[in-house]
Amino acid sequence: MRVIRHQVAGEEVRVHFPEAEEDLDGFDRFLAQGDQYLGLDTETSGLDVFTAGHELRLLQVGNATDAWVLRIDRFRGAAIKALEQPRNFVAHNAPYDALVIDRHLGVPVEQLMPKIWDTKILAHIVDPRGKDEGGIGLDLKTLCAVHVDPDAPDTQNDLTAVFNSLGWKKVSGWSRIAIDHHAYVLYAGLDAILVHRLLQVLQGVLSESAELSKFEHKLQYLLTLLQRKGMPLDIPYVQRLLIELHNENVEYCDLAADLGVDNVDSPAQVGNRLIDMGETLTERTPSGQLKVDRSVLLQLADLDRDWKRIGAREPNPVADAVIRAKRAGKWAKTYAQAFLDHRDPSDRLHPTINSLQARTARMSVSRPPLQQLPSSDWRIRRAFIPDPGHVMIAADYMAVEMRVLAAVSGDLTMQNAIRQGLDLHSFTAERVFGPDFTSKDRKIAKSIGFGKVYGGGADGISRQTGADVESVRHALQAYDQVFPGIRRYSFSLIQRAQRGAREVVTPIGRRLPLDEDRLYAATNYVVQSTSRDLLAKAILNLFEAGFDKYLFLPVHDELIGQAPVGEAVDVVREIGEVMESTFQGVRIASSAAVVGSSWGSGYGAPEQLPAEMPIRKERRERPGQWFQDGLDI
């Protein structure tokens, strides 16, 4: 039995590390003290819970003064027994530990997670900002430094230093360090003590924001179940795709090298070579470097945003080779290779779903980033296939951000247009430009709508659409007259923030801090956050209705899933019905559809289904990419 003593907030704490079976008597006595909740943490070999070599090494439980660090190789039974108690736990980022415990100890997510409070959720409700946004940050270390003890050790970074001193890299250290290494055991135990103390400080949130807190914990639990389920991959296809993308990358890298650019990933090199060739580069990055991003290179290569020839100039061969090489390289590594690296032994992918990530509470998906797969080309999404006998399905909210804007702003003109089922952008164009509006007018109207959601101004809209600033300015004024409620609403949010706290409160009661110099973002925050909450509520409702078995993944305003071939048409209809809601009098319409034999089928991949399966997937309007609808100038 080893006991390590340490100080936390001026108080002695003890980390108990049992070595022999008889040492567990003390652990039993510790549990018998009957703490209302226990801090919970695990130490593992790495982050990919579902990959073949993943290992659970330590499990830690603790209260404010004592932690018990259990070696799983010796005390697996004691660990399981502790977790199966009728007792609450507190963890920081509970889904990770719950999935680890589910996989390695057989205590299912369904049994453990409803008993866990997550300090990451509570901290996000208090202040969702990261460190670089002027907030505290959401990692255990910085939260504890603020709320528990300014001298609380940075266990992750300190251990990284230990790994480095032993000659290992950060990633491999977690599996290589001796299981009884002093610093490793100490830090493992301290995290359980720290998270316990952190809840003591943050537990006021559980009562002050009881509803919101419950909502977020439930959502997090359900999304953890989806993460455990994972998505099937078509591995032979991914392997072919990887080779295809690799070859594409090599081909264009060689071409670029022949033309004098050794490294296509070096913006400086690319920029200098283009200058040498006589091109004029006008744009600069914030730090003053020559800007050679995609839009600059596409223009030089005489390509539009869909990579089609414009015919306005002779394409610059360097620019052309560089963008093609970079795109193929990015797709190969970020997507195809990542799919192979992160898959489990039965060829499923379990991306990390963070149910509460952005300042606006938007969710994120990482390892790999499945919310950011290319949508202009089907080849990457084609990698995802349903289980045998199923088809992929998708259900999304139609222009949800515009609907939310109409609702929260109370603008009756926009609400009526939505109620009548009109095409909002055409309606706007007609009111702004008159009954004889052109398709170019409609595009401007659409851009202004999205500009309103994002807080964009005339310059931005002009830059992205190619329309001249003066006419955009004029259209913006007309827009404000057509929808006076929207302008009033934005104005009132800013005024409130100027008079009172620099924050905005969303309809669900979430307080979102505003940046002093970007108060105009308030409207976007409310709209984006509320759109997220609507999808979150839909996920809860779908589980309630038993439809979770059809779900794979949320993608901001959309749910990806699968359904048995014979029932798919009925399933998508019913999912669509559950998702539909009315928010402050505005209908939040959804569009659910059978996608096909792979996720790529919705994006143009060749279909491999029997012809009698009806498939309908319209191209969606994607607000964040309004520039893709740029005018042809």
Added chain:
DNA sequence: CCAGGCAGCCAC
């Protein structure tokens, strides 16, 4: 050698 800033690109 590595962390972190910057640039860039992917999405909604």
Added chain:
DNA sequence: AAACGTGGCTGCCTGG
């Protein structure tokens, strides 16, 4: 008066 929102990830480059 004007104000383009939220993420994840990779590679280059620099400073410690």
